[in-house]
Every structure is written in C-alpha cells, then in structure tokens.
Amino acid sequence: MKHHDPTAPLPPEYRIRQCRREDLFGVIHVDAMAFAGHDLFPGFFFVQALDICGDGFLIADFHNEIVGYAIAARRQDEVLQGWILSTGVLPDHQRRGIGSNLTAQVELFLARAGVSATVLTVDPENATALRFYQRLGYEQVSRFPDHFGEREDRILMKRRLN
Numbered sequence: 186m187k188h189h190d191p192t193a194p195l196p197p198e199y200r201i202r203q204c205r206r207e208d209l210f211g212v213i214h215v216d217a218m219a220f221a222g223h224d225l226f227p228g229f230f231f232v233q234a235l236d237i238c239g240d241g242f243l244i245a246d247f248h249n250e251i252v253g254y255a256i257a258a259r260r261q262d263e264v265l266q267g268w269i270l271s272t273g274v275l276p277d278h279q280r281r282g283i284g285s286n287l288t289a290q291v292e293l294f295l296a297r298a299g300v301s302a303t304v305l306t307v308d309p310e311n312a313t314a315l316r317f318y319q320r321l322g323y324e325q326v327s328r329f330p331d332h333f334g335e336r337e338d339r340i341l342m343k344r345r346l347n
C-alpha cells in the first residue's frame with residue numbers, strides 16, 4: 186500500500202472546519218460507523234462537547250457530508266494539558282490523511298491555547314489507532330486497568346507539542 190506523509194495537505198474536496206450544531210447528526214453517524222461494534226458516545230455527549238470545546242471540536246467535510254471529526258479540550262493540573270477525547274473517520278474515507286489532518290489541527294488549537302503536551306487514551310486492542318497515533322509522534326506512557334469499566338483497559342499516549 187502507498188504510504189502518504191501524515192503532514193501532507195488533504196485533497197481539495199476535503200475541508201476541515203469547526204463543528205456547528207447542525208453538523209452533529211453527521212458526527213454521530215461518523216462515530217457509529219467508525220466505532221461500529223464498540224460502545225458509542227450517547228448523542229448528548231456531542232452536544233455537550235460542542236458547548237465546551239469550541240475550536241477544539243473539528244469536522245472534516247466532503248461535498249457537504251461530514252466524514253470525520255476530532256474533539257479536544259484543555260485541562261489545568263500542575264501544567265496545562267491537552268486531551269484528545271475522540272477521533273473518527275468514515276471507513277470509506279480512511280487512509281487519505283483525514284485523521285492525521287484533524288489531529289494536527291486540534292493540536293494547533295491546543296498549542297495556541299498554551300498547552301505543552303497532548304494526551305489521549307486508546308483501547309489496547311485497537312491496533313489501528315495505536316499505529317495511527319504512534320505515527321503522529323505519540324508514545325505509550327502507561328496503561329490504566331479497567332479504566333472505562335471491567336476489562337476496559339486503556340493505554341495513555343502522550344506527545345509533547347513544543
């Protein structure tokens with residue numbers, strides 16, 4: 186398979202922009218298709234994410250169809266940290282650089298907001314996501330047992346932004 190540069194620009198038919206309220210049905214559809222067979226976010230999660238994440242909630246648009254999304258937010262502990270809460274791309278549009286571009290854009294949002302490192306959690310059985318984030322510079326830093334419930338371990342991945 187031909188490998189593409191994850192920093193390469195997307196084909197011009199794709200546009201990444203901030204999510205709007207009217208996009209949410211499309212986002213919910215992407216989530217259902219991307220995470221088919223797994224626990225999905227309830228629809229109201231996306232409404233609330235839109236309320237609090239602002240520019241950290243991005244979608245990928247292809248001829249007015251929502252084909253991908255990424256949600257990120259800041260958290261202030263000892264340091265200001267960025268969280269990527271979820272990323273999904275419609276199966277028919279995967280491997281074209283959309284996920285990489287969405288991630289790069291939410292990282293830009295987080296960096297502008299003063300964040301120095303971004304973290305996220307991945308299902309240890311989700312080899313695609315582990316590979317995807319590793320390729321974008323994320324490292325596995327720890328594993329949380331039963332993080333989302335019984336036998337729902339998650340791997341914490343981290344990338345320094347500066």
Ligand SMILES: CC(C)(COP(=O)(O)OP(=O)(O)OC[C@H]1O[C@@H](n2cnc3c(N)ncnc32)[C@H](O)[C@@H]1OP(=O)(O)O)[C@@H](O)C(=O)NCCC(=O)NCCS
Nearest residue numbers: 188189219272273274279280281282283284285313314317
């Ligand atoms: C993970 C996901 C968001 C990637 O989106 P995408 O638009 O396909 O990503 P990109 O095209 O930018 O892929 C970049 C690289 O990630 C890796 N990758 C992506 N999909 C892969 C797959 N199915 N198998 C192996 N590697 C894969 C590859 O290295 C790829 O580069 P390449 O195509 O040049 O080999 C998408 O596969 C998805 O929605 N998966 C289901 C939901 C999910 O697991 N989300 C992440 C956890 S929150």
